[in-house]
Amino acid sequence: MDEQKVLSIKGLLDDTPEEYLSHKEKYENSIRKSVLFYKTLHSTEDENMSVDEKTKLNFRNIVTSAIFKDNSPFMLHNSMFIPTIMGQGTDEQREYWMKRAKNMEIIGTYAQTELGHGTFIRGLETQATYDPDTEEFVLHSPVLSSYKWWPGGLAHTANYCIVMARLYIKGKSHGIHPFMVQIRDEETHMPLPGIKLGEIGAKLGFNTVNNGFLGFENHRISRDRMLMKNAQVLKDGTFVAGSNSKLTYGTMVYVRVLIVSNMANMLAKAVTIALRYSAIRRQSQPKPDEPEPQILDYVTQQHKLFIAIASSHAFYMNAMWLWEIYYSVSLQLASGKLDNLPELHALACCLKPLSTIDATAMIEKCRLACGGHGYMLSANLAQTYGLATAAYTYEGENTVLLLQAARSLVKAWVGHVKGRPLKGTMAYLAGDSTVKAWDGSIDGIIQSFKVVAIRKISSVVKILQDYEKSGLSPEDAWNKASVFLTAASEAHGRAVLLSVYKSEMDKRAAVLSPPLRKVLLQLVDLYVTYWALEKVGDMLLYASITDKDVDELQRRYIELLAAIRPNAVGLVDAFDFRDEILNSTLGAYDGRAYERLMEEAMKSPLNAEPVNQTFHKYLKPFMRGKL
Ligand SMILES: CCCCC/C=C/C(=O)SCCNC(=O)CCNC(=O)[C@H](O)C(C)(C)COP(=O)(O)OP(=O)(O)OC[C@H]1O[C@@H](n2cnc3c(N)ncnc32)[C@H](O)[C@@H]1OP(=O)(O)O
Ligand SMILES: Cc1cc2nc3c(=O)[nH]c(=O)nc-3n(C[C@H](O)[C@H](O)[C@H](O)COP(=O)(O)OP(=O)(O)OC[C@H]3O[C@@H](n4cnc5c(N)ncnc54)[C@H](O)[C@@H]3O)c2cc1C
Numbered sequence: 231m232d233e234q235k236v237l238s239i240k241g242l243l244d245d246t247p248e249e250y251l252s253h254k255e256k257y258e259n260s261i262r263k264s265v266l267f268y269k270t271l272h273s274t275e276d277e278n279m280s281v282d283e284k285t286k287l288n289f290r291n292i293v294t295s296a297i298f299k300d301n302s303p304f305m306l307h308n309s310m311f312i313p314t315i316m317g318q319g320t321d322e323q324r325e326y327w328m329k330r331a332k333n334m335e336i337i338g339t340y341a342q343t344e345l346g347h348g349t350f351i352r353g354l355e356t357q358a359t360y361d362p363d364t365e366e367f368v369l370h371s372p373v374l375s376s377y378k379w380w381p382g383g384l385a386h387t388a389n390y391c392i393v394m395a396r397l398y399i400k401g402k403s404h405g406i407h408p409f410m411v412q413i414r415d416e417e418t419h420m421p422l423p424g425i426k427l428g429e430i431g432a433k434l435g436f437n438t439v440n441n442g443f444l445g446f447e448n449h450r451i452s453r454d455r456m457l458m459k460n461a462q463v464l465k466d467g468t469f470v471a472g473s474n475s476k477l478t479y480g481t482m483v484y485v486r487v488l489i490v491s492n493m494a495n496m497l498a499k500a501v502t503i504a505l506r507y508s509a510i511r512r513q514s515q516p517k518p519d520e521p522e523p524q525i526l527d528y529v530t531q532q533h534k535l536f537i538a539i540a541s542s543h544a545f546y547m548n549a550m551w552l553w554e555i556y557y558s559v560s561l562q563l564a565s566g567k568l569d570n571l572p573e574l575h576a577l578a579c580c581l582k583p584l585s586t587i588d589a590t591a592m593i594e595k596c597r598l599a600c601g602g603h604g605y606m607l608s609a610n611l612a613q614t615y616g617l618a619t620a621a622y623t624y625e626g627e628n629t630v631l632l633l634q635a636a637r638s639l640v641k642a643w644v645g646h647v648k649g650r651p652l653k654g655t656m657a658y659l660a661g662d663s664t665v666k667a668w669d670g671s672i673d674g675i676i677q678s679f680k681v682v683a684i685r686k687i688s689s690v691v692k693i694l695q696d697y698e699k700s701g702l703s704p705e706d707a708w709n710k711a712s713v714f715l716t717a718a719s720e721a722h723g724r725a726v727l728l729s730v731y732k733s734e735m736d737k738r739a740a741v742l743s744p745p746l747r748k749v750l751l752q753l754v755d756l757y758v759t760y761w762a763l764e765k766v767g768d769m770l771l772y773a774s775i776t777d778k779d780v781d782e783l784q785r786r787y788i789e790l791l792a793a794i795r796p797n798a799v800g801l802v803d804a805f806d807f808r809d810e811i812l813n814s815t816l817g818a819y820d821g822r823a824y825e826r827l828m829e830e831a832m833k834s835p836l837n838a839e840p841v842n843q844t845f846h847k848y849l850k851p852f853m854r855g856k857l
Contacts, residue, residue: 232274233293237810242266242297249607250835253432256300260438261387263297264304268334281316282557285488289549292495296810299613303440304337306382309488310481311338314392317480317560318408318457327410336416339383340481341444342394346375349630351394351479354406356446358395358456362467365453367409369395369424369446377426378444380624385429385442389414393444394478397456397463404469407478408457413444424449435616474568476575480560485625486578487556491549493589494542496618500611501538502802503817504596507603508535509799510821526798532791534599538592539794539801540757543750545585547734548727552581573654576638580723583628586621593618603816603823608830610814629716632723636715639722640694643687655726659684668774670782672755675762676728678773682765683721685772690714721768728758749797756790759783 236242242263248256279287294302315327330336347353355376358367371377378384384391393411397404413425421427426445433441456463460472472478508526515522525531559574597604597611604611622628642656652660663684668674690711697707708715735754739747762769762783769775775783794801809818815826836842 231271231288231291231293233291233808233811235274236267236270236293237296237808239266239270243810247608247830247833248299248438250833253437256438257303257386257440260298260300260303260440264302267294267297267302268304272332272334282553285553285557286550289491289546289553290495290805292499292807292811295499296808296813298438299610299813300438301382301436301617303383303387303438305439306339306384307331307334307337307388309485310340311388311390311392313484314340314408314481315410315457317484318392318459318478320458323410323454323457323459336390337383337388338390338392339381339388340394341378341381341384341391343378343380344375345377345379345443346373348380349627351406354394354396356393356395357398358393358407358409359398360453360463360467361450362465364450365465366450367397367453367456369393369409369411369449369451371445371447376445378442379430380441381444382436382439382441384413384444385427385440387440389416389419391444392457397469399463399467399469404461404471405475405478407461409451410455410457411449411451422449435613435620473566474571476571477563477568480563482625483575483578484556484560486582486631487549487552489582489621489625490545490552490585492621493585493618494545494549496614497538497545497589497592498542498802498805499807499812499817500593500596500614501535501542502805502807503609503611503812503814504599504604505535505539505798505802506819506821507600507609507816507823510823511601513601526795529788529791531599532795532798534595536753536756536791536794536798537760538596539798540753540760541588541592542805543735543753544727544731544757545589548581548585548730551730551734552577570654572638573656576635577655577726579626579631579635579638580719580726582621582626583631584720584723584727586618587628590615590619590622600816603827606815606827606830608815608827610812610817632716632719633712635719635722636690639687639718640691640715643691647691656722658725659687663688666774668776668779670779670786672732672758675758676725676732678762678769678775679721679725679728679765682768682772683718683725686714686718686721686768690718724761724765728761731757749794749801752790752794753801756787756794759787759790763787 244259248259251259312328312331315324315331319327331338342351342354344354344356346355355372356378357370357372357376359370360367378393381391390410390412393409394406395409397407412422413427414421424447426447427442429440429442453463453465460477462470464470505526508531509524511525512522513525555574555577559570562568562570593611593615597609597615600609600611603609607613639656642652642659646652646660658680661680661684663681666674666677668678693711693714694707697710698704702710732754735750739751742750763780766775766780803819812818815830816823818826831837
């Protein structure tokens with residue numbers, strides 16, 4: 231996506247900050263900009279570029295942040311509607327629907343979550359009952375809790391959507407399947423008969439995404455509207471099951487993989503804003519005879535911010551690595567080879583939660599590190615937090631995904647104990663979990679994280695077995711042990727994040743100039759040392775670290791902060807975000823934060839007049855005691 235071309239489109243960037251628009255105006259403005267933006271996107275897209283090339287090319291591209299501080303109502307069209315057609319449609323369905331969707335002849339969304347169910351997909355209540363007489367599906371929302379609730383763009387924007395509904399044939403349920411449903415008339419945009427649509431209301435963020443609700447009253451669609459790549463319904467109502475019922479969950483795995491790179495970008499944006507501001511902000515006078523220092527020179531400020539730079543790099547490296555795995559598994563699935571899908575699912579169930587947990591916390595820390603001005607919406611830190619924290623919940627709530635990963639880890643460990651070989655990213659679980667002398671090396675610390683994961687997984691399996699021996703059912707034992715299960719998944723995720731970041735950087739280091747290699751490897755050291763200190767309890771319990779080693783580690787961490795300080799501004803400049811993309815009074819390249827804060831303040835409608843009309847209407851009578 232050519233940033234210069236996009237950002238030079240007249241009318242695309244807001245003159246009046248969206249914060250001063252009404253809820254309705256914000257939506258209407260975001261539609262106006264979406265149409266402008268997608269016209270350009272469409273005209274600049276290289277049709278011959280593969281999904282793989284396009285995804286990797288756009289991994290660090292967040293030009294949309296310049297246009298939509300709170301995301302676009304078209305967001306689901308590209309992020310889930312099109313990928314679902316690609317992943318769930320037959321060749322014929324892909325041929326027809328991809329052309330219309332990519333040409334923006336139709337605008338779609340992905341409607342899975344209901345008022346009553348988001349996590350538990352097998353509990354979804356929207357019905358799709360097959361009528362062999364008319365060769366149609368009857369879509370129906372039997373109760374309020376079955377209304378689709380949350381899908382982006384569903385309220386007033388999309389005219390088509392993928393509806394994940396429970397398929398019934400002759401009274402028998404055949405599970406959840408995807409259906410292409412037209413929800414609005416293509417000419418009038420009126421909801422079609424038997425379809426109720428609306429928006430779900432104001433939210434913490436995503437307030438220009440037009441999240442909506444959808445209810446069906448016996449709405450009929452033709453048989454060819456079920457996306458039938460993975461399972462089919464024949465004309466006579468015969469159901470043909472797919473090779474794996476979870477293939478219908480494929481779009482979610484795809485988005486979970488992309489979320490890791492989204493977190494890298496959001497964190498990079500936030501720390502660029504906070505760190506640049508920390509370089510121009512001077513405050514306090516620790517040395518009486520010296521001027522106020524840059525707040526970036528306070529070690530506490532460095533502790534708040536430098537880990538965010540390193541974490542953005544770590545998420546980016548892991549995202550690229552995970553994408554390669556995803557893309558190769560998706561090619562294998564296309565040829566019917568399913569055996570690597572469980573590992574991909576487990577990896578995504580670890581890295582999506584950990585990247586969103588860390589990014590959310592560190593973006594908030596970036597905001598807090600900017601004092602009062604960080605609390606201004608014009609700083610664009612609160613909105614960035616709002617977007618990141620949503621990813622903790624959507625596309626699989628984090629706890630639920632960590633428990634999914636635990637399910638795979640427990641199965642792998644039990645199999646390992648029985649002599650079944652471990653493979654891929656779980657192979658290390660078969661490794662040596664005896665604790666070697668702590669040498670404080672980066673590789674030694676990463677190995678310690680692997681030992682922690684092995685020990686946590688083996689111990690939670692023992693806890694499960696003890697609970698079951700005590701008479702608990704497997705389900706009750708699982709629930710009782712679930713806090714330790716999520717901890718085991720987190721430990722596995724940490725070990726993956728650390729080892730992939732280190733190994734991916736080592737691969738790249740060889741081609742870097744010595745100065746660049748030095749500073750990037752300092753970030754790896756900082757990241758590994760930071761997490762060893764964050765998880766010092768696990769290190770003391772499962773690794774061979776002593777209190778002397780901890781002291782050494784703390785001193786090394788502080789030395790690393792000092793070593794990185796001279797390059798800190800250069801490191802965030804290297805993210806190369808244009809001012810329009812940062813969209814922040816505090817983060818602009820020229821450092822004119824105070825002037826920009828004042829310029830933005832003057833855009834407030836309240837500053838258009840010195841005396842607001844409420845003085846004469848309310849204040850003056852009130853102060854004169856005449857109310
Ligand atoms: C760009 C951002 C856009 C933002 C907009 C947001 C959009 C959305 O949020 S869309 C809606 C997203 N919703 C979810 O992600 C729902 C989360 N829930 C689930 O994924 C599932 O309900 C579940 C995985 C939590 C449970 O599924 P269930 O069918 O109940 O399966 P089991 O727990 O019984 O496990 C059975 C078996 O299936 C394997 N498995 C589960 N999911 C997948 C998958 N996606 N791919 C492959 N395999 C999967 C699971 O590992 C189990 O395997 P075994 O242990 O071998 O039995
Ligand atoms: C900003 C945003 C955008 C969204 N966009 C879309 C969209 O475009 N399309 C769409 O279909 N959906 C969308 N969603 C919905 C989203 O996918 C769901 O909110 C998400 O899957 C979580 O489900 P839930 O809301 O039912 O939460 P719940 O699952 O009810 O979670 C509530 C609590 O219950 C806990 N819990 C639930 N199940 C378990 C379990 N088995 N074990 C332990 N604890 C459990 C959770 O950990 C959590 O603490 C969006 C959500 C948000 C916030």
